[in-house]
Amino acid sequence: MKFLDPNKPIATCISETCDYCTVCKTLHCHFTLRDLIFFLLIVSPSFLLGGAGIYHISGWSIIPWLILIIGYFGFVEIRVMCSHCPHYADKGSSLKCWANYGSPKIWKYRPGPMTFWEKAIFFVGFALVWGYPLFFLISDFQLFLLIVYILTVAGFFMTLRTFLCSQCINFACPLNTVKNEVRRDFFERNPEVAKAWTIDIKH
Ligand code: SF4
Ligand code: SF4
DSSP states (O other): OOOOOTTSOOTTOOOSOSTTOSHHHHSOSSOOHHHHHHHHHHHHHHHHHHHHHHHHHOGGGHHHHHHHHHHIIIIIHHHHTGGGSGGGGSSSSBOOSSSSTTOBOOSOOOOSOOOHHHHHHHHHHHHHHHHHHHHHHHHTTOHHHHHHHHHHHHHHHHHIIIIITTSOSOTTSTTOOOOHHHHHHHHHHOHHHHHHTTOOOOO
């Protein structure tokens, strides 16, 4: 699997080298297979349990869910959220990061904040993807599976926010929790991104 060269600054960064950069102590400008595996490990329990709940009623009903998941994480979320991410500006026709690895980059890069409607679509997509299995779990009274499913979804989002969203270079994402001083350090090295946020960085 391919990832960006960890020794080379990302496309939006004006630094010559990542050596001695304090930003990388907090932010993830580069991604590794370990990051991807960590993400897959935290997200997969909710998908496996949700899929089991749907399958218990009808195996065919998994197909619309899979189409929803692929359509959302492969195209819609990429347009409304990832197209604002500095990583999106990097070379290549697909994403090489910890989440959405391999999703095609068919949209143009849009540095700067997400619009109200982009945020709305982003959250509606999440609600549909993780809400679809709920319909089957509730209507079939699969109470034990329902409780465990809800716990895995909650556990996923809590882990995501704590360990990934706190280090993510996409400040446009509504889930991003990077502190302002760290954002400022990143903006200093990525002036085009700063400009899109209408932040004037003086050198
Ligand atoms: S801000 Fe630039 S120099 Fe610093 S780690 Fe990220 S890509 Fe490398
Ligand atoms: S927002 Fe996250 S998933 Fe999307 S391109 Fe950036 S790092 Fe990857």
